[in-house]
Amino acid sequence: MFRTFAKALGVAPNPKLMIEWGCGGGANAVAFAPHVGRLLVADVSAPSVAETxxxxxxVCSTPVGGIEVDIASPATAAAGLEDQCDLFLCVYVLELVPSQQDAMEIIEIAERLLVSGGVALIQVKYHTTSRWTRGRRRNYHRNLANMTTFGIDEFWTAATERGLTAKLVTLVPENxxxxxxxxxxLQKP
Ligand SMILES: C[S@@+](CC[C@H](N)C(=O)[O-])C[C@H]1O[C@@H](n2cnc3c(N)ncnc32)[C@H](O)[C@@H]1O
Structure with missing residues (x-):
């Protein structure tokens, strides 16, 4: 998917510096790492960062650095990295955060970290006209993967308002x- 986006946007398919925000156990990081110059992996869980x-x-000798994110103050983790990343990847994370505001805080971090022309590949869980598809916003232990959802157009506009121009979207209605x-x-102008 990133290669398709990169081709459509005319950006390099091999980013010099990539950051994955919410890296978990590294499933995405191992796929990207052989194709990037340098990789940073960030997560609120220090053991997850170490595992990634x-x-x-x-799998490869690409230099990789770890960042532990303070959940109470995520932006702090990004200090000193402004305007350096060519690719900001964040997938299967925004549906877990408690609110749309928390999700958009991560988008603001992406905007700060990207170089001009850099790309954020972001996944959100979207809701439809059915109200049952909306984020639960409570009972975190039961609704972990459905805490925060966006309308597709809503997220598109919200990202653009935060300085990242939404360019392309791919939907997976079900897998x-x-x-x-x-x-x-999303691309930083
Ligand atoms: C479902 S896992 C996805 C991991 C990885 N992105 C993947 O696709 O395999 C969600 C990860 O996001 C991390 N996370 C949750 N809230 C976060 C936040 N505000 N900032 C950074 N990481 C966060 C969790 O610790 C967890 O490792």
Whole structure:
């Protein structure tokens, strides 16, 4: 998907510096790492950051740095990295955060970290006209993967208002794991 977005946007398919925000155990990081110059992996869980670094080292020699994110103050983790990243990846994270405001705080971080022309590949869980598809916003332990949802146009506009121009979207209405995934390519002007 990133290669398709990169081709459509006319950006390099091999970013010099990539950051993955909410890296988990490194499933995406190991796929991207061989194709990037340098990789940063950030997560609120220090053991997840350590595991991702271990997994990346097992597949390639791309330099990888870890960042532990303070959940109470995520922007702090990004200090000093402004205007450096060519690719900001954040997938299967925004539906877990407590509110749209928390999700958009991550988009603001992406805007700060990207170089001009850099791309954020962001996945959100989208809601439709059916109210049952909307984020639950309570009972976190039961609704983990459905806390925060966006209308596709709503997220498109909200990202653009925060300085990242929404350019492309790919929808996965349903797959073996879940439903209503939207993947957007946002570009910093
Ligand atoms: C469902 S996992 C997805 C991991 C990875 N992106 C993937 O696709 O395999 C969500 C990850 O986001 C992290 N996370 C949750 N809230 C976060 C936040 N505000 N900032 C950074 N990471 C966060 C969690 O610790 C967890 O590792």
């Amino acid at each position: 670094i271990r997994q990346v080292a097992a 073996a794991l879940d439903r209503r995934y939207a993947y957007l390519a």
